[in-house]
Amino acid sequence: MVKRQGLRLSRKLKNALITTAFILFTGLSFLALLSIVGNVLYHAMQPLITHVETFQIESNELIFALKELVLSLWLVLLALVISTPLALLTALLITEYRDCCFTSLIRLFVDVLAGMPGILAGLAVYGLALSLFQMPTSKIVLILVLFLFLMPKLSKGFAQVFNEIPFHYREAAYAIGANKKQVIFHILLPMTVRALSASVLLGAARTLGASAPLLLFGVGVHYLAVDIYALAVRGSDGQAADYALVLLLLLGVVFSIAAWFDRDVME
Amino acid sequence: MGEALAAIDLSASFGTHKVLHHVSLQMPANCVTAIIGPPGSGKSTFIRCLNRLHETVPRATMSGTVLLGDEDVYRMDAITARQKIGMVFAQPNPFPTMSIFENVAMGIQLRDGKRQTYLSEEVERALVIANLWSEVKDRLKESSSKLSAGQQQRLCIARALALQPAVLLMDEPASVLDPFSTLRIEELIDELKDRYTIVIVTHNLQQAARVADRTAFFLAGEMIEQGTTTELFTTPNDKRTEDYVTGRFG
Structure with missing residues (x-):
């Protein structure tokens, strides 16, 4: 009985670890992608933001x-x-x-x-x-x-x-x-x-x-x-x-x- | 009409793993022969040797003789052999990219070429024999994946019958179907045996008792016993057969 409970607990712990790792890595990948897109957008749109009145499309x-x-x-x-x-x-x-x-x-x-x-x-x-x-x-x-x-x-x-x-x-x-x-x-x-x-x-x-x-x-x-x-x-x-x-x-x-x-x- | 099929001293292996040991079995014309046995007893491998499908698996080998009537199946072209000995699998497997019509016509087109005037008649004939015509006659151009599992399995039977084979091999044809679809397949088997020789692999003993005229019991790659279904189920000669049919193992 105790052994079975121990097994169940270790299985739960393993599942929790895997789920956490999955969420963490997915989040990190998503953040990396967001930072790339954000960085590109920021640099590309910067002239439009800083010089909105004089901006002309190059x-x-x-x-x-x-x-x-x-x-x-x-x-x-x-x-x-x-x-x-x-x-x-x-x-x-x-x-x-x-x-x-x-x-x-x-x-x-x-x-x-x-x-x-x-x-x-x-x-x-x-x-x-x-x-x-x-x-x-x-x-x-x-x-x-x-x-x-x-x-x-x-x-x-x-x-x-x-x-x-x-x-x-x-x-x-x-x-x-x-x-x-x-x-x-x-x-x-x-x-x-x-x-x-x-x-x-x-x-x-x-x-x-x-x-x-x-x-x-x-x-x-x-x-x-x-x-x-x-x-x-x-x-x-x-x-x-x-x-x-x-x-x-x-x-x-x-x-x-x-x-x-x-x-x-x-x- | 169906032709008698006979396996003589048939052995089969996957690489070094031998799965079938010197099996000899007569399958009379226009009879339903059931192959029963626990999982891993070589039932499916046995019927796959009958139509030379076993040799399509990498590293699979076999020895022995298979006679269709008087002809040695292993001396004829493998493709001709498979056209004469049709097969239906456990999992209904109509080709998902093809319509109902194309699925049934496929075998004829592969054999005779694409533009055949008799194609429509042959497709209708096969669907009628498989008891599916009335359900699909207005939707022949629809995808086969839209049919129910039971209908898909009958479509696969029609696909095999379109080539007018002498023998129909069925590898657990109702194992994934609901009881109603299973009943329809069993009724169909009963109707088909007037035209074809049928060999059916089943793990369902009640099904074997219901549909088969003759039954063979396989265990660990050997054929333990064969006879009429009534004999084998009521007065088996071998203790292992008795244990299996009475549910002591398997």
């Missing part, structure tokens, strides 16, 4: 920010065009062809590369393309960096999406005479298309907001996240905040679309 600044944004989007889009099909094939290989002898090795590679810090993707291409092959910093090199940064993350995301589909749907398809290719094209892909789209959007958003992979290539790469870093380092906080605001707004839109895509397939 249209050049906005145009520059939008131009950089379009260029960044273009780079990310091209990286996506290359990495999405490859990531899809990789994810299908590691989830649907588990019997294949290379599958475990490829899964390990994907896991390692997906957890790799962004700057390492830049370092890898910098070392190979610029130092070894003496290539100039061009759009192709930048796309290669973004591809290396994005592809493993997409592969891992896609693989998680495929793994979430219960095996009994695949079994049901096999039971009516589908082969593996038909299971993939008729069952798996239609069931996951929304979640895959959400993964692509989230990957794109993550890449758009990452400055680390391209930092090694200097500040003239016309990439919004790198520009923000360069402006902040130079001391142009207001301009950096304007750029950051544009980026945050875009990321907000992308995340919202991703969340809409990622609704439960059963809906």
